[in-house]
Amino acid sequence: MSKALILEEPRVLRVESREVPEPGRGEIRVRIAHGGICGSDLHYFLHGGFGKVRMQSQMVLGHEICGIVEAVGEGVDPARVGQKVAVNPSLPCGVCDECRAGAERFCTDMRFMGSAMRNPPIEGGFRDHVICTEAQGVPFEGAALEEAALAEPLAVCLHAVAQAGDLTGNRVLITGFGPIGALCLLAARHAGAAEIVVTDVADVPLELARKLGADKAINTMQPGALDAETEGRGQIDVSLECSAHPAAIADVIAATKPRGTVVQVGMLGSETTAPLTHVVTKELGYRGTFRFDVEFAQAVALIASRAIDVRPLISGHYTLEEADAAFEVAQDRSRSMKVLFDL
Secondary structure (H helix, E strand, O other): OEEEEEEEEOOEEEEEEEOOOOOOOOEEEEEEEEEEOOHHHHHHHHHOEEOOEEOOOOEOOOOEEEEEEEEEOOOOOHHHOOOEEEEOOEEOOOOOHHHHOOOHHHOOOOEEOOEOOOOOOEOOOOEOEEEEEHHHEEEOOOOOHHHHHHHHHHHHHHHHHHHOOOOOOOEEEEEOOOHHHHHHHHHHHHOOOOEEEEEEOOHHHHHHHHHOOOOEEEEOOOOOOOHHHHOOOOOEEEEEEOOOOHHHHHHHHHHEEEEEEEEEOOOOOOOOOOOHHHHHHOOOEEEEOOOOOOHHHHHHHHHHHOOOOOHHHEEEEEOHHHHHHHHHHHOOOOOOOEEEEEO
């Protein structure tokens, strides 16, 4: 038998037993080993969704997953059995205009694991077994499989950093130091950033920022905390805004130099206000960033080689039966950065 963690409604979880699924042609069955709790999982757990997306029936959450290939379907090399993989949760259709243009992240018929954008929802990876296409199982050659669970959020951050262009020698500001902010720091440093300034409203994540190599870690609850970076018309070349909080958005617009770049990484759950006059008068490039495409495979390789070391971000391990405790800890930024389920 196989187990799955079911979210019946906000804050109501249960573990369900199921038959072990069989892969079809071109598919593999992955025995999931680890799954990370993402911010979107927390939104589903707490509120039943985010923005305009709402769960309309029970669902399995989880899209940051890795495991071992346990069985293969027709047409798949049997040698893949036993292979460690990170599972790409995106399954684009491959035929719409966006897919044919090479922008699969905008697929008009996307099937994304652990998402309620469809009804019924696409099941996520907080379960013992996942069936996916052969291509979605990206081989992982690292020493510790649990690290591969961070491939998906790292891919998001690699794509975000790519939106900013060449970071070589740049001063970079990162606002909001949750898991995405932390991975953006690692991705920006890997991309050649010369100096990285991190801001948050809590001291514990800022302590981790310093350990991960931030040149400055600033608590913006302190009056005038960002004065040095906003002096004149701004001292920052590139800002990665990871919080989606209106105050942080105002901070990055003030701190970024004329003709600098702001990348909005944090997902805006509702309408917000921003000092757009300064976007105009400083000719800022203000860009969005959404999911990833080729960056998933890049993230898997970078984690496997530890060219980007994600180990300091892993802060807790729980079983599916301990799901309530896992989601409680994942909400507490004083105790956690990335909480994993061990399946």
